[in-house]
Amino acid sequence: MTSSDMDYLTIALPKGKLFDHSVRRLAALGYSAKGLSEDSRKLVIANEEKKLRFIITKTADLPTYVEYGAADIGIIGKDVLLEENRDVYELLDLKFGLCRLMAAVPEQFLKPKLSDYAHMRVATKYPHVAERFFHDMGIQMEFIKLNGSIELAPMVGLAELIVDIVETGRTLKENRLIEVAQIAPATARFIANRVSFKMKFNRIHQLVEDLKVLTESEELKCSK
Numbered sequence: 001m002t003s004s005d006m007d008y009l010t011i012a013l014p015k016g017k018l019f020d021h022s023v024r025r026l027a028a029l030g031y032s033a034k035g036l037s038e039d040s041r042k043l044v045i046a047n048e049e050k051k052l053r054f055i056i057t058k059t060a061d062l063p064t065y066v067e068y069g070a071a072d073i074g075i076i077g078k079d080v081l082l083e084e085n086r087d088v089y090e091l092l093d094l095k096f097g098l099c100r101l102m103a104a105v106p107e108q109f110l111k112p113k114l115s116d117y118a119h120m121r122v123a124t125k126y127p128h129v130a131e132r133f134f135h136d137m138g139i140q141m142e143f144i145k146l147n148g149s150i151e152l153a154p155m156v157g158l159a160e161l162i163v164d165i166v167e168t169g170r171t172l173k174e175n176r177l178i179e180v181a182q183i184a185p186a187t188a189r190f191i192a193n194r195v196s197f198k199m200k201f202n203r204i205h206q207l208v209e210d211l212k213v214l215t216e217s218e219e220l221k222c223s224k
Contacts, residue, residue, distance in 0.1 A: 012074030123153030
């Protein structure tokens with residue numbers, strides 16, 4: 001880490017559904033930059049006055065940027081952290097972007113027990129999460145990694161089950177899929193590089209504390 005790097009706080013933000021909410025949370029605390037948008041063509045967006053740098057990454061890549069110090073901190077879904085299993089500090093549950101990781105099957109394949117699906121194929125974007133889940137349940141499965149349209153796999157005979165993340169479950173219903181197991185809830189998490197957390201402790205710790213207060217106030221608003 002160079003002396004120039006020490007002057008800046010580099011924040012990784014994920015493309016997709018968490019981006020806008022992440023930007024709003026940070027902006028409410030004064031962490032923003034001109035031109036910070038998901039479709040920006042700039043690879044690094046800086047706020048020179050406040051010594052901030054923002055990088056926008058694919059969701060699956062974000063923990064890697066933080067682990068290796070290309071970003072000091074970042075915001076990412078718990079589902080990605082579980083799948084990528086990167087060596088980062090998970091400092092705060094930001095409580096937004098609530099989804100759940102689950103297993104589902106076509107309604108015509110529904111069986112009485114989860115163990116009845118043993119030795120079948122599972123299509124998923126989360127092969128490591130899925131394998132750990134079924135292994136812990138004592139169920140041997142075959143896992144097929146896909147990057148999109150997971151619901152298509154059972155329709156065309158590629159797999160009997162899927163493991164995916166859902167928010168409302170509407171897509172499952174539209175594709176006549178039934179949830180048979182909930183694996184884990186997933187919300188947005190605030191993470192940090194281990195070295196950066198030590199070297200820039202005061203700045204990162206203050207941001208964590210401010211985010212805690214803001215998150216609690218957002219929860220109070222939602223509960224009213």
